[in-house]
Amino acid sequence: MLNSIAIRCYEPNDLRQVVELLNRCLTKDPLTSATFQRKVLLDPNFDPNGALLAVDGARTVGFVLGLVRKYRLEDAPPDFDRSWITLIAVDAEYQRQGIGTKLVNHVEDWFRSGGCKTTFVSSYAPNYFIPGVDVDAYSGALAFFKSLGYTEVYRPLAMDANLVHLTTPDWVLEKEAQLRGTVTIEPFRPELILPLLEWMKAEFAGDWQRFAREAMTKITTGEFQPDNVWIAHENGRVVGYCQHDNFGRFGPFGVSASERGRGIGAILLFRCLHAMRAKGLHNAWFLWTDDKVARLYAQAGFTESRRFALLKKEL
Template sequence: MVTYRTYLPGDEKKITALWNDTLLYDPVTPDRFRRLVLLDANFDPEGLQLAFDNGRLAGVLYGLRRRLPMSGTDLEEGSGWIPFFFVDPEYERQGTGEELMDKAFEFFKKHQVVHVFFSSYAPNYIVPGIDETHYAKGYAFLKKTGFQTLYSPVAMDASLVEFTLSDEIRLLIRERNKEGYVFRKAQDRDLAQLITFADTVFNPDWGRAIREGVPQGLPLDRIWVAYYQDQLIGFCLHGGYEGIPERFGPFGVDPAEQGKKLGKILLHLCLYGMRAEGCHSAWFLWTGEKSPAGYLYRKTGFKVTRKFHVMKKILDDKPFHE
């Protein structure tokens, strides 16, 4: 008989073992699970739902809401996230996943969460959404439980083995330099303005990646900044997430300065810096395939490697599987 409860200390080994037996395209180590889940400032044991059959872990579904603001005092009240879920194949189609989801919905309602997302949680998301190609059953399950697709970001990868700064890019840099633009690696004096710029012009998670990344070992040499006179107008970095050198981003240029190929310059400088550091590839998890950034990445040699669906459900007062 399957029984249900929330996380208790000591469950970690069973969780990571079943994770790696089911989420075959997104394996995790105990250390990574510790960092992304247990040590997350928003972790709440009551949100980590577990199903057991006589001591055997049969399924997991993780729900959480924000307990620490990403920026300022905004707790995004009313919003909750499901970063991952998985069920032992032997317990599929037996209501295990549905019961776990109902338990998570009870947790969310207890904390006045109305909007539930899979899985656009920041800062410690595993993937940005459900990968329909590799987890068709999971995608069907989310649709069955009332989730609807909001948008579909893509992950992209590029080989850096033969990457170099072309004559075109070198000429473009000289032209922008003559106009007063400066491109260089970040220094301590840039940090306050850079974090504020990333946080307010783009996304609080981008500012957080820099603010927390540098004390955790992110070298300033991995951050490129662009200035016009004394005004920061763009940046680009790698190694900001989980300390992985080949993980590219975040990357952004002030919208008021777009159209001058400043992003193209920053992107090429950062990728060339990665190559100089010994990286053989660059990758990231999240961009719009048909966005201006997506087109720029393609022209620079990136290729789509995975596609995800960010999904959302608005909770009501009824269990979904009645």
């Protein structure tokens, strides 16, 4: 059957079949056509040469999305020698016939032709879908990538929390009392726009700045409320921040490296979660953290919902 399979670049009329294929194969990560348009076709780094289809006649049976950065992330170090695979799928009846290998080989060749030295599955910003291969849902894909020379960098996890019975622990209330009068933790107000962006440039350069800008913009248009964004500041300087959207996604969330251990992060976390609960949200979730930070989230009722393997290969 492999002889009947052709590999070609994405074309405008491929949208429907590609989305249908992804939904057949990525059963834990369904997506709409609109999501594909927004996160793939409208991504400024999208290039049809990195979006490859395996076709059997008129039928799309395989797809891989590879990305190489055209535009540097805001204030982040240049990473134009890196590449990413963010989506891959092969129809069940076409698997174990070399089609996936052929797709990956083709996209790796394209990466190399652009001067890339390393590829990842998949820590791409701004539009990753999941932070690696789900080790339970897609165990076959994990074995597949390892057979092609990919190695694990680490295993991030996704977490979810039920907010219905959310309460703030006594130890967090004690931290609030200790910091009262020195650290102010409050919802967004316009006077904090520039201090927050300046802080993010120093502490979390890159895609987090986009998240913060978009959230603050939505506050100005009425899509978000001021308490969608929480900011901690001390003596005129920002020391921490977190945000949530209107659909239960929590984060980004961070505290200055020099200020960690004071309880600022815990207070931000619970303030934000209580704001979510007050809006009628019953659950909070995020896709990406590590085991160390997960211990803090567990204090707020978060439990592990998924585990991923972030993969890397030298080209």
